[in-house]
Amino acid sequence: MNGAAYFERMAQYNLWANTRAYGLCAKLPAAELDAPRTAFFPSILCTLNHILVADRIWMSRLLGSPVAMPLNTILYENFDELRHARVAEDQAIIEFTNGLTDAVVTADLTYHSVAGDAYTMPRNLILAHMFNHQTHHRGQLSNMLIEAGAGPLEIDLVFFARDQLG
Template identity: 25%
Template sequence: MKTIKRMMDHLYWADGRILDALAESGTKDKDLLKLVRHVAVAERVWLSRLQGKGSAQYSLWEETEDLTELRTMFEENAEHYRVYIEGLGESELDEMIDYASLNGAPFQTSVRDILSQVLLHGQYHRGQINRALRMESAEPVQVDYITFARL
């Protein structure tokens, strides 16, 4: 549990740093902002599944121009994940969760693997976001785990 909690702390930190970099860049790139929103919504989708709720109400690929709204989404995600993880015991990490994908296909995945997916998915897309910032001649932000660990 200690490792997962630490990795989730990194996720919250890295999400915040990416949002700060986007705000500083002043980007209006709709595809880039759609990607950032995708990360926030995907975090919500997986949390809903972990909580035994449906996720069909979420749309992963909508456009947005509102960084304030995105920041609120990420902050709410962090708050809800913290509560969820604090109530989670080590033995529960291997419990299987039944859920449906957004297209309705049934799946069963362990809590541990779902949390790993959330962590890795966000890091993958933060790399894409940083690359897009660089292509706009904006300054990418360091979001590597080791940078977080050195704080």
């Protein structure tokens, strides 16, 4: 699998994993989504917002029209609105990766961090980071869901592969 195809697959996995994560979250009472938790971000809702914020920041950089916002921005306080926005972002990520070529994937991109520092690195590292970052925080989300009584997320990449490949 070449570089562009790999990121197409990761975008599909991202949608699959987020669909399952949001499905499990939807079974919780609203109070559980806002309840204080021990993680990088203080609640399930805050964590879900952070993942969306980071995706929007990285995608805006990749698309050449950067947006800046604090990483703890709450885009949506309402879970259903957040879920709708997540689905739209996942679709945008899929559309973006479907248009990638190996030449684009390996080309450098210069961007400014949230702190304003300039960095240049290959897009494949940026894309790998974006998908890895989501996985990192979904791992925290899984623990928070266990604490809330919803059970763990079963979203390992191999489960996606088994589901997709039969």
